Amino acid sequence: MKKIFLYLISIAMIGYTSCSTEREESDPESEQILDTESYSESNSNSESNEISVFFETSEMPGTNLKDMAIDNNGVFYFITSEIDREVEWPTWSSSIPFRYYLSRKDNETGNFEILNDRFVNGKLCFDKKNHLWCYDYKTVYRIEGNSFKKIELPNDGWFNFMAIDNDNNIWTGGLGLYKIDSQLKVTHYNVNPIMDAIHIDKNNTVWVGFWGGVLKISNDQWVRYDTFTSQRIWCLVTDNNGHLWAGTGGFNEANQSLMRFDGTQWETINPRNDKNELVKGTVRHIQSDGHKIYVVSEHVDVYPNGNGAQFASNELLTFDGVKWDKVYEIPEDDGIADLVVDNYRRVVWVRTLNKGIFKIPFHVD
Numbered sequence: 001m002k003k004i005f006l007y008l009i010s011i012a013m014i015g016y017t018s019c020s021t022e023r024e025e026s027d028p029e030s031e032q033i034l035d036t037e038s039y040s041e042s043n044s045n046s047e048s049n050e051i052s053v054f055f056e057t058s059e060m061p062g063t064n065l066k067d068m069a070i071d072n073n074g075v076f077y078f079i080t081s082e083i084d085r086e087v088e089w090p091t092w093s094s095s096i097p098f099r100y101y102l103s104r105k106d107n108e109t110g111n112f113e114i115l116n117d118r119f120v121n122g123k124l125c126f127d128k129k130n131h132l133w134c135y136d137y138k139t140v141y142r143i144e145g146n147s148f149k150k151i152e153l154p155n156d157g158w159f160n161f162m163a164i165d166n167d168n169n170i171w172t173g174g175l176g177l178y179k180i181d182s183q184l185k186v187t188h189y190n191v192n193p194i195m196d197a198i199h200i201d202k203n204n205t206v207w208v209g210f211w212g213g214v215l216k217i218s219n220d221q222w223v224r225y226d227t228f229t230s231q232r233i234w235c236l237v238t239d240n241n242g243h244l245w246a247g248t249g250g251f252n253e254a255n256q257s258l259m260r261f262d263g264t265q266w267e268t269i270n271p272r273n274d275k276n277e278l279v280k281g282t283v284r285h286i287q288s289d290g291h292k293i294y295v296v297s298e299h300v301d302v303y304p305n306g307n308g309a310q311f312a313s314n315e316l317l318t319f320d321g322v323k324w325d326k327v328y329e330i331p332e333d334d335g336i337a338d339l340v341v342d343n344y345r346r347v348v349w350v351r352t353l354n355k356g357i358f359k360i361p362f363h364v365d
Contacts, residue, residue, distance in 0.1 A: 019069060019125035019162055051329040054349065054357035060112050061101040067338075068351050069124035074344035076105040077124055077132070078112070102143075108345075116146055128168040129182075135159050140172055140180075153178055154188050160196050166204040173198070177208065191215065199236035199244070207244060209233025214246060214261075228266035229259060235286045239293055239321075245269075247283030247295070257283045258295065271295050271317050272324040279315055279326075287339040289348055289362045293319045296336045311335055316350065331355050 057065070062080035069077045084099035102119040103112045122136035132143040138157045141148040158174035165171060170180040174196075177189040193210035200206050206217040213226030214233060231248035238244050242263070249257035257280065258269040271279045281297035288294070295317045300309040314336055316327040330336065330350055340349040350358040 019123070019164070051327065051358060051360050053355075054108065054359055055105075057356050061103055061114055061117070062099070064098075065351065065357070066100070066121060067123050068340060068349065068357065069126060070340065070342055070344070071126045071132070072128070072130045074107075074342075076108075078103050078105075079119060079121070079124060081121065120148065123162065125162045125164070125170075127164045127170060128166075133162060133170065135162050135172060137174075140170075142184075151180060151184060151186065153186055158194070160194075161198040163198045163200050163206075165200050165206065171198055171200070171206060173208070197233055197236050197247075199238065201238040201242065201244075203242070207236050207238075209236050209246060214244070225261070225266070228261075229256065231256065234282065234284050237286045237288050237293070239288050240290055241321075245286055245288075245293060247286045249282030249298075257281060257297065258286075271297055271319075273315070273317060273326040274324065276324070279317060281315070284314070285336060285339050287341050287348065289341055289346075290343075291320060291363055294339055294348060294360075295319065296339065298335070327360065330358055 057063075060078065060080050062082035064081045066079040066081055068079075071077060079100060079102060081098045081100045084097040086099075087097040089095070089097055098121070099117070100119040100121050101114055102116040103114045105112055120134060120136065120141070122134045122139075122141075125133045125135070127133065134141045134143055134148070137159060140151040140153060140159060140162070142151065143149075153172075153176075155176055159172050160174040162170060162172045168182050170178075172178050172180070175194060177191050177195060179187040179189070181187075193212070195208050195210045195215075197209035198207065203218070208215040208217070211232045212230055213224060213228070214236070216223040216225070229246075229248055231250055233246050233248055235247040236244060244261040246259045246261070247257065248259060256268045258271055259266050260269050261267075271283070273279055279297050281299045283295055284298045285296040286293065296314055297317060298314040299312045301312045302309045313332045315332060316330045316336065318325045318327065331352060334355045335353040336350060337353050338349075338351040340351065342349055346362045348360045348362070350360060352358070
């Protein structure tokens, strides 16, 4: 048990999310190579009600898809990478140099336009004024053309998330919580836990998840909830009723993995598939399209000696308030890196680690 706990701590130090709630290792040695043979065609008809693959991975610059974001005008932006062949490194070295690209697609059928062929590895986020931000574990940048404006933050490092509130303030954190206003003034909030997830609801309430609880910030009033779970909070979202959902879980799949808060009390929710069978597993990602909740339940195989675990499979489930369903078109043997809600096209984009991006139209039954 001690070894497992230490392994969880190590995961906490390397996991981080995007503007929504995404986690994925960025160690160059763990780069995932996209499978360009598994899917030969891409259905780019935005009016289709069928679940489809977004694009052929051979179209993009580089070989690895690292992140995806959509700006306020519905334009797609991507960070991709490949081994940097222009850099020489010793064959015995365990560190492999990678080259990162920032590119965009104006629409689903458009070509990739490379904006920067020497970008940084990180996560993308657009603010209300359509400024592009990027952050990695140690640094927060605002992108200005081809330059990077580094935001000086006290005790910067280990950033796990970024989100934009209704007043265009940037919220970011991990080891510490920070608010960056439109004048780039930084406010540092001294909160002790390692924070892992953030969600800002339509009422401009900021919800921050940490190991064992949730922090609520509303009109400068701070409320801490830390008695409803002992698990790590991986992801947060609110549904159309304003109820907060929290994805939790660890190695022990018998533990609670999904919680819901109605403003008064917390309750455990048991995810199920379309056969009404209980689905166990850690809830790594959760999103809402305003009607359905999308839940990613991940399963791991614990090493026989108890010293850590490895990814085994995941399932994508949906809940419309009454009925649970399972999305079978998403590969279960490949990790889901992110769920991106696209209100412009009324679809949810499912970014996998190796097999591309899948498109799920809203309200698919």
